[in-house]
Amino acid sequence: MEQKSTSGLEFSVPSHASMVEQCPLCEFIFPTHENLVFHMMESHPTQCPIETTKEYEKLSITESDKLFIYHLKICSLLMLTFMGLAYVYAFVLVG
Ligand SMILES: [Zn+2]
Numbered sequence: 001m002e003q004k005s006t007s008g009l010e011f012s013v014p015s016h017a018s019m020v021e022q023c024p025l026c027e028f029i030f031p032t033h034e035n036l037v038f039h040m041m042e043s044h045p046t047q048c049p050i051e052t053t054k055e056y057e058k059l060s061i062t063e064s065d066k067l068f069i070y071h072l073k074i075c076s077l078l079m080l081t082f083m084g085l086a087y088v089y090a091f092v093l094v095g
Contacts, residue, residue: 034059 021036030036041056
């Protein structure tokens with residue numbers, strides 16, 4: 001629901017139904033179930049049920065794949081930048 005503050009700025013407060021996941025051990029709130037699983041394994045590793053542990057292993061693989069793709073994109077971007085700069089410098093040195 002959109003509301004206006006006293007200074008005229010619009011803001012929205014999430015309703016309770018939109019808060020999807022809450023940690024049962026420390027009551028932190030997370031927007032997605034994946035975030036809750038990562039939080040539980042990193043903050044309460046000894047108190048996690050076995051299903052959470054298995055889910056964490058699956059999510060970790062997916063997450064590491066995404067991270068690998070991200071690193072590949074960053075490396076490609078750096079290579080393109082360096083090649084572009086070398087190309088420009090070559091024209092400057094010749095001309
Ligand atoms: Zn917690």
